[in-house]
Amino acid sequence: MTATVAEGDAFVAQFDPYRRELLAHCYRMTGSIHDAEDLVQETYIRAWRGYSKFEGRSSMRTWLYRIATNTCLTALEGKAKRPMPTGLGAPSSDPTDDLVTRHEIAWLEPIADTELADADDPAAIVVGRESIRLAFVAALQHLSARQRAALLMREVLQWKASEVAEALATTTTAVNSLLQRARAQLDEITPSEDDVVEPAAAETRELLAKYVDSFERYDIEQLVQLFTEDAVWEMPPFEGWYQGAETIGTLIRGNCPATKAGDMRMVATSANGQPAYGLYMRNEEGVHEAFQLHVVDVRKAGVAHVACFFDLRLFERFGLPDRL
Structure with a gap:
C-alpha cells in the first residue's frame, strides 16, 4: 500500500466528519459500543486501503456507510445477538425469587450521548432520538444482521431500496423482502413511542x-x-x-x-x-x-x-x- 502525504491528509479530512455517525451506525448494528469502536477503526482501515480507487460515483458518506455496513455484517457472522433480559423470552420474574446472574451472555450495552455528538456543537447530533433509543436498539437485536442492515439503511439513513441493494450486493426485490420481514418483527416487539416525552420538558x-x-x-x-x-x-x-x-x-x-x-x-x-x-x-x-x-x-x-x-x-x- 503506497500513498502520498497529501492523499493521506485528504482521506483523514474526509473521513473524520463522519466518524461519530459511523459509530452510531455500528452501535445500532451490534448493540455494543466496544464492538462499534473496533468496527469504525476497521472501516477506517478498509476505506484507507481502497481510497485510491474511490472514484466519487457516490458521495464519500455513502461509500463509507457501505464499507461500515459490510464490516459489521462480516463481524456479526456466527455471533450471538446481544439481548436485554426482556429479550430472552422468559415471562416477568417474581421479585422475591433469588437473582440469577448470566455472565456468559454478551448483553446489550448503552451508549453515552457524548459519544454521538460534540458537546460544543449540539447541531452535530446526526441521529434522531428514536433511532438510538435503547428500546429500538434492543428490538434490532431480534432481527438477522442483514435485516438490521437493510432496515437501518432504508429507514434511518433514508437510502433508496436500489442503493441498499447495491450495498448488500443483492436485488431490490430481496431488500424489500428483508424490510417486510424486519418491519413485521419490530411491530410485534417494539413499544409505541407516541407518548414519549422530551427529557428537557x-x-x-x-x-x-x-x-x-x-x-x-x-x-x-x-x-x-x-x-x-x-x-x-x-x-x-x-x-x-x-x-x-x-x-x-x-x-x-x-x-x-x-x-x-x-x-x-x-x-x-x-x-x-x-x-x-x-x-x-x-x-x-x-x-x-x-x-x-x-x-x-x-x-x-x-x-x-x-x-x-x-x-x-x-x-x-x-x-x-x-x-x-
Whole structure:
C-alpha cells in the first residue's frame, strides 16, 4: 500500500466528519459500543486501503456507510445477538425469587450521548432520538444482521431500496423482502413511542428530580408512585425482568444494599438520547462507590422502563467518577 502525504491528509479530512455517525451506525448494528469502536477503526482501515480507487460515483458518506455496513455484517457472522433480559423470552420474574446472574451472555450495552455528538456543537447530533433509543436498539437485536442492515439503511439513513441493494450486493426485490420481514418483527416487539416525552420538558425534569430524590432518601413508596402501572425494570447481567410498579418496589426493598437515606447518591448523565444516572452506593467506610448505571424511559404517565447496568466500565465511558 503506497500513498502520498497529501492523499493521506485528504482521506483523514474526509473521513473524520463522519466518524461519530459511523459509530452510531455500528452501535445500532451490534448493540455494543466496544464492538462499534473496533468496527469504525476497521472501516477506517478498509476505506484507507481502497481510497485510491474511490472514484466519487457516490458521495464519500455513502461509500463509507457501505464499507461500515459490510464490516459489521462480516463481524456479526456466527455471533450471538446481544439481548436485554426482556429479550430472552422468559415471562416477568417474581421479585422475591433469588437473582440469577448470566455472565456468559454478551448483553446489550448503552451508549453515552457524548459519544454521538460534540458537546460544543449540539447541531452535530446526526441521529434522531428514536433511532438510538435503547428500546429500538434492543428490538434490532431480534432481527438477522442483514435485516438490521437493510432496515437501518432504508429507514434511518433514508437510502433508496436500489442503493441498499447495491450495498448488500443483492436485488431490490430481496431488500424489500428483508424490510417486510424486519418491519413485521419490530411491530410485534417494539413499544409505541407516541407518548414519549422530551427529557428537557418541565414535567419530565420534575419527575426525574423525584426519581433521584426517592433513591437518595431511600423512599421506595415515593419511587413506586412514579412508575407507570406496567413499568418494566431489568438489570443485566441478572436474567430476570420485572413488570409493575409494586413488583419493582418489592424487588428493590428485597435486594438493594441500601437501608436508609444517604446510602445512595445519583449523578445525572444521558444515554441513547434518554435520561441516565450513575448510582453510587455507600460502602462500609462511608464512601459512595460506583454501583450501577440507570437508563430511564419516561412517558406521559410516568417512568415506563428502567435499564440498570452493572458493568462498572460504563462509568468511565460516561465521564463519571469511580467514587464520590
